[in-house]
Amino acid sequence: MSEPKKLFLDLHPDSEAVQEAVEAGLSRSPKQLPPKLFYDKRGSELFDQICTLEEYYPTRTESAILEDNIDEITERCGSSVLLIEYGSGSSNKTQFLLHSLPKVEAYIPIDISKGHLLEAQQRLEHLFPDLNVLPVCADYAQHIKLGLNRSPETHTVAFFPGSTIGNFEPEHALGFLERIHETIGIGGSLLIGVDLVKDIRILERAYNDSMGVTAAFNLNMIHHINTRLGTNINASGFCHRALYNSIENRIEMYLDATLDHQFSIGDTAYHIPRGESILTEYSHKYTLPAFEKMAERAGFRVDQVWTDRDNLFSLQFLTAH
Ligand SMILES: C[S@@+](CC[C@H](N)C(=O)[O-])C[C@H]1O[C@@H](n2cnc3c(N)ncnc32)[C@H](O)[C@@H]1O
Known part of the structure; x- marks a missing residue:
């Protein structure tokens, strides 16, 4: 294949925009990061893998x-x-x-x-x-x-x-x-x-696949943030959780902290204690x-x-x- 051409319009969010989104999300209570942060190259590849899963x-x-x-x-x-x-x-x-x-x-x-x-x-x-x-x-x-x-x-x-x-x-x-x-x-x-x-069973299976691809996709948000912002948040100190909320008719996907996390973004220090969750996606x-x-x-x-x-x-x- 030949080299890809340039973009027609390149408005790719810069690191400052990513930092703003992360800071805004981590200062919410409960913490919530937007799903757009899943998608760097690896996140997109993981999503493509999800699309091939039997459960999805x-x-x-x-x-x-x-x-x-x-x-x-x-x-x-x-x-x-x-x-x-x-x-x-x-x-x-x-x-x-x-x-x-x-x-x-x-x-x-x-x-x-x-x-x-x-x-x-x-x-x-x-x-x-x-x-x-x-x-x-x-x-x-x-x-x-x-x-x-x-x-x-x-x-x-x-x-x-x-x-x-x-x-x-x-x-x-x-x-x-x-x-x-x-x-x-x-x-x-x-x-x-x-x-x-x-049926809730079909929904919850789709977001908790047996091969752990959705879990890797969810955790990739931490890797993506680290790459874009130069942070060193320990991705292995989080685990994936997805459940169906039948009152709101939505899948909720979380990263649950399994360790205490301390890190800084710019001048701001963050502490995410073990047991706290970050909401990463709704799927209504x-x-x-x-x-x-x-x-x-x-x-x-x-x-x-x-x-x-x-x-x-x-x-x-x-x-x-
Ligand atoms: C759930 S995937 C769907 C991909 C594909 N359209 C499909 O149907 O399989 C969501 C797609 O939207 C892109 N995306 C997510 N949030 C976005 C945003 N805020 N702005 C632009 N693209 C976004 C992701 O990179 C990803 O390719």
Whole structure:
């Protein structure tokens, strides 16, 4: 493969932004670090491994929904599409769309994990030599000005798979949908993967795999912080815990301190006593009516919903009005 090209837009958060996020999270009570901190190169690779695990039903279920319904999805997208993907990762699911859509004016993958994004770009350019790939490395929770020039006959379609929307607490998920609405404009569409409320045993298995890949992914947040901030937090003094909170309909993932931790970030000293937990991720699960209500509040109409036979996961086509 040739050298990856440059990014279309490089807004990769610098160490100062990472430090601010870590300091803000560690001064909360209880402590909470944002899931974006999972994703350096190793974090993205671990996530890709999670996607292949037997226990982790979301990836294979969503991919099968996409594949089984690709003709209807393609028809909804229309004859000429500008495709913007949030949290694109390896862009694996996107390939179903890229193979099927008659014309893609440009594909704009947005992701915080820079090296992984560039590798995905290189792979896609190899697979789809005529495709215009314009990668944006950014924190999608920030306002990103894409400065798009769209021809009037082009349909702007945002793609947000993986149920990554579930990482936001519901009021922030609403705000995020509103920002997507603003980016794609009235008439634009959003193809979004939304994980559904289900049997707690299926959920807890998915986030506590037997090979310990999810545990390594969770702990990688500490390694990532150490690399970015030059800290020396002892990752082996934490252990992974994930549980389903059936009142809030969400998986909660924690790093539990198994030792006393003392470290400094800048001029601030931190103490995390043994037994204290840091919340690292929420993964909210929705019912179809609850998600529809939120989408409508954000200014979307739900045009079509596809699910699997067991109603584990949904893929939804929304249009901004
Ligand atoms: C759960 S993975 C989903 C990956 C892929 N879309 C899929 O469906 O398999 C979340 C993706 O979003 C990216 N991501 C997480 N937080 C982000 C943020 N705040 N800004 C931009 N990208 C983010 C991660 O790097 C990762 O690639």
